[in-house]
Amino acid sequence: MSGHICVVGSLNIDIAARVERMPAPGETVGGFDMKIHPGGKGGNQAVAAARMGGSVSIIGAVGNDDFGRMRKGWLESEGVDTSLVRVDGSAPTGTALITVDGSGQNSIIVIPGANGAIRPEHIEAARHRIASSALLICQLEIPVDAVSAAIRIAAENGTPVLLNPAPACPLERDLLSSVDFLVPNEIEAAQMSGIEVTDVDSAVAAAEKFHDMGTRNVVITMGSRGAMISHAGRVRHWNAHNVKVVDTTAAGDSFIGAFAASLMEGRSLEEAVEVAIFASAITVTRHGAQSSLPIRSEVEEAMVEWR
Ligand code: RIB
Numbered sequence: 001m002s003g004h005i006c007v008v009g010s011l012n013i014d015i016a017a018r019v020e021r022m023p024a025p026g027e028t029v030g031g032f033d034m035k036i037h038p039g040g041k042g043g044n045q046a047v048a049a050a051r052m053g054g055s056v057s058i059i060g061a062v063g064n065d066d067f068g069r070m071r072k073g074w075l076e077s078e079g080v081d082t083s084l085v086r087v088d089g090s091a092p093t094g095t096a097l098i099t100v101d102g103s104g105q106n107s108i109i110v111i112p113g114a115n116g117a118i119r120p121e122h123i124e125a126a127r128h129r130i131a132s133s134a135l136l137i138c139q140l141e142i143p144v145d146a147v148s149a150a151i152r153i154a155a156e157n158g159t160p161v162l163l164n165p166a167p168a169c170p171l172e173r174d175l176l177s178s179v180d181f182l183v184p185n186e187i188e189a190a191q192m193s194g195i196e197v198t199d200v201d202s203a204v205a206a207a208e209k210f211h212d213m214g215t216r217n218v219v220i221t222m223g224s225r226g227a228m229i230s231h232a233g234r235v236r237h238w239n240a241h242n243v244k245v246v247d248t249t250a251a252g253d254s255f256i257g258a259f260a261a262s263l264m265e266g267r268s269l270e271e272a273v274e275v276a277i278f279a280s281a282i283t284v285t286r287h288g289a290q291s292s293l294p295i296r297s298e299v300e301e302a303m304v305e306w307r
Contacts, residue, residue, distance in 0.1 A: 003134025005049050005260050006159075007058045008123065008150040009042020010115040010141035011075075011085065013067040014289050016098040016249070022107060031099065038074040039096050039289035040115065041139040041166060044250045047078045048257020049137075051295045052279065054264055057081035057133075059126045059150070060142070061114040067093035068114070074290060084126045088114040094141075104245035104284060110141060110167075118142045120149035131157035135260055139164045144171070151178050164256050168192050177214025183259070185252055186222045200237045203228050207235070219273060221255055221280070223248070229273050236270060241281040241306055247292065254283035254293050278302045 017031040038047075046058045058080055062068030064087050071093060075082050094113040100106045123130075123146050130136055136154040138147045138161070147163075154161045155178040162181040165171065168191040176182070186197040193206035197220065207218040207230035217231040224245075228237040258279035262272035279299050286292035294302075 003055070003264060004132070005046075005054050005056045005135045005137060005264060006129050006133035007042050007046040007049075007056065007060075007137045008130070008142070008147065009045065009058065009060055009137070009139045010040035010094055010112070011043045011058070011060045011062050011071045012040030012094040012096045012110065012115070013037075013071055014039030014096045014098050014249075016100065016288065018100050018287075020102045022099060022101050035288065037288040037291050038071055039098075039250070040071070040094055041141050041164065041253055043071065043075055044253035044289050044293065045137055045139070045164070045257045045260075046075065046080045047290050048250075048254045048279070048293045049261040050078050050080050050257075051293050052258050052261035052299065053296050054257070054261035057084060057129060059084045059123065059129060061086040061088045061118050061122070062094075063087070063092040063114045064089045065093055067095065084129055086114075086118075086122060088117050091117045098249060100247045100249065100287070104247050106247065106249045108249070112141065115142050118146045120145050122146065123149040123153065127153050130154050130159055133159055134264060135160050135162060137162045137164070137256065137260055139166050140169055141167070144169060148175055151175055154178070162256065162260060164252065165192060166252065173213045176210065179215045181217045181219065182210050182215045183219045183221065183256055186220060186225070189220045197222070199225070200228055204230060204235050217269060219259070221252055223251075227255070227273055227277055229269060231269060238273065238277055241277065243281050243285050245284045247287045248284050250289040250292055251280040251284050253289070255280040257293065258299065275299060275303070278306070
């Protein structure tokens with residue numbers, strides 16, 4: 001594989017704050033270090049791939065507001081083609097309210113705004129870009145019928161599909177059978193397969209279910225437990241790198257962008273997973289979403305120094 005990556009997905013502005021611990025229901029806790037970051041899984045994955053040297057465009061939507069102009073500008077400054085980002089006059093730019101606790105774990109509330117107004121016909125209008133790309137990447141932060149339209153166009157044109165099913169929701173077998181690379185985290189894998197993913201064996205069992213539904217390659221990211229791949233009757237697991245975690249936001253996005261960019265360079269599936277594990281390990285040592293994504297030279301250095 002080599003060539004252009006087309007991302008179809010969400011664009012948010014993240015309003016993030018740090019807390020020592022998450023509040024219990026009804027409780028007020030003090031927070032600190034409030035920041036406004038570019039976010040949204042679609043935008044983050046596009047930037048993650050671009051920072052790894054990929055040629056990337058995104059199909060998505062922002063509102064006709066300051067957040068929308070900021071989000072688009074932040075993508076363009078990373079070299080991501082935004083010519084197919086629609087400005088929706090009827091909905092505000094998507095936002096995410098993020099809290100990160102003292103152990104680096106986050107909780108996220110997403111208000112979709114313009115992301116939620118993306119329709120299959122908007123995707124259809126961008127058919128040429130999906131058809132001419134070497135890889136389509138989707139997530140589930142825009143309506144499922146729009147994601148289905150993108151995957152259908154890709155299938156009709158022989159464009160391989162990477163689906164990050166986040167946040168997870170039930171998906172038709174038809175759609176999953178058009179997915180070449182399914183990349184859930186352990187929670188999404190459990191929600192979609194009905195198998196609680198707590199270790200490598202249960203991840204393998206979940207992957208089997210996805211294969212039964214027609215998905216060719218399954219990569220499950222498992223946070224501190226590393227990542228595994230199941231493809232062509234082979235399973236391989238990697239441990240996570242031992243780093244000081246300050247914020248797990250966008251760790252999955254970083255993984256997917258680096259994985260996709262590596263595939264586009266002609267690396268094997270297993271090599272691409274290895275690169276992606278280094279990229280996401282760097283991401284969790286930094287705060288923010290797009291702002292925490294590593295550039296290629298940082299990943300290459302880690303691959304030499306951490307081995
Ligand atoms: O994956 C992290 C992202 O999820 C954040 O940037 C937030 O916007 C939500 O979409």
